[in-house]
Structure formats: structure tokens, C-alpha cells
Amino acid sequence: MTTTKGASLMIVRFLAPGALFLMAAAAAGCFNSGTLQQMQEANQPYSISPDFELDRKWRIAILPPWFRDAEFPSLYDRAGLLLMKPGNFSLIDRSEVARILHEQWSGGPRFIDSHSAWKLGRHMNAEAVMTVRVVEIRHDDFFKASPEQRDARLFVKIISTDTGAALYYAEGSGSSFSGADEALSGALTMALDPLIRKARE
Numbered sequence: 001m002t003t004t005k006g007a008s009l010m011i012v013r014f015l016a017p018g019a020l021f022l023m024a025a026a027a028a029g030c031f032n033s034g035t036l037q038q039m040q041e042a043n044q045p046y047s048i049s050p051d052f053e054l055d056r057k058w059r060i061a062i063l064p065p066w067f068r069d070a071e072f073p074s075l076y077d078r079a080g081l082l083l084m085k086p087g088n089f090s091l092i093d094r095s096e097v098a099r100i101l102h103e104q105w106s107g108g109p110r111f112i113d114s115h116s117a118w119k120l121g122r123h124m125n126a127e128a129v130m131t132v133r134v135v136e137i138r139h140d141d142f143f144k145a146s147p148e149q150r151d152a153r154l155f156v157k158i159i160s161t162d163t164g165a166a167l168y169y170a171e172g173s174g175s176s177f178s179g180a181d182e183a184l185s186g187a188l189t190m191a192l193d194p195l196i197r198k199a200r201e
Helices: 004-014 017-027 033-043 073-084 094-105 114-123 180-200
Strands: 046-048 058-062 089-091 128-138 150-160 166-176
Touching: 046 180, 058 073, 058 094, 073 089, 073 128, 073 180, 094 114, 114 128, 114 150, 128 180, 150 180, 166 180
Parallel strands: 058 089, 058 128
Antiparallel strands: 046 166, 128 150, 150 166
């Protein structure tokens, strides 16, 4: 269970320098609300292609997230749940994704590059394919008294199966005192949040 003191330390330690600057500037009254919102959006680590038309529904296949020798099924489920919320995306069934991976890759490689993901998506009759690349899971020595503390960082990419071009690319980071799964969940939520908000507009 996270203590109040521990939570406060985590918040201070993991706020991005850009976010701290924006908070200080806002407190000083340097920007109006419109300018501040534009700067906050520019500070977010994501990019949406103008070809990603979110006024219609997209049929998306999510490929299983891997990190080193471990697969994260809970992260796959979390990605599906988040994408379903705005109503702009329908998902290829997980069993169908697994079947195609088994047929095409003898169970699926640990790392699938963008070109391979594009080809797999076409086999699944998807309009786009989403990959989740976990790049870091670690314990921060700053929290030696909390052995379950974990930091996680990942990248989400959505690729058009028509053109092979990236439609959405984002980085997410998360921290938790309850282990890697919660840290990864927070990182994924951060990475997909700009897309979810844009889809709801």
C-alpha cells in the first residue's frame, strides 16, 4: 500500500521538467488559458497523422506486447479496453490474432518490426495494427524501502495496413509501488490518452 509520503516523493520525482515549467508559469500568470493549453499539448510525447481520420470506425488488430522473455497479456487487455471506450475502433478478436501469428510466425516472434506488423495486419483483414513496445521496467533505487516499486516506459504505434505508414505514435511512462503490471498500465494509459481524447472530439 502506498504511503502518503511515498506518493508525494514519487509525484515530485517523476514530473517532467516541461510540466514543472508549465505549472510554474501558470502560477505566475504568464499565459492565458489558450496559450497554456497549446503548450501542454506540444509537450505531450505523441504524434497523430492527418491521415488518421477519427470521424469513422477503424478495424484494428493489437499485437501481443513483449519485453525480453516475458509476454504481458494484461497489457493487451488494457489496450483493448482503452481503444473500445470512444467507439471509433473495433478490435480483431484475440484468438484470431493468435491464430494468424501461429500460422505466419510459428507462434510469433518476440519482436515484430513495423513492416512485419503491417503484413500481419493485412492477413488479419485489419485496417490498422497496433504494436506496444515495452522498452524499460526497472526498480528505482531511490525507493529502496519499497521493493515492489517499478518504473515502466513503452511506445505505442498504430500502422495503416493500406499504406504501411504510421497513423499514431506515442510514448508512455508509469510508476507504481504495486509492481510492473500497474506501472505498465499507467504507461499505456498515458500513451493512448491523446488518441482517446481526439477520438471523442
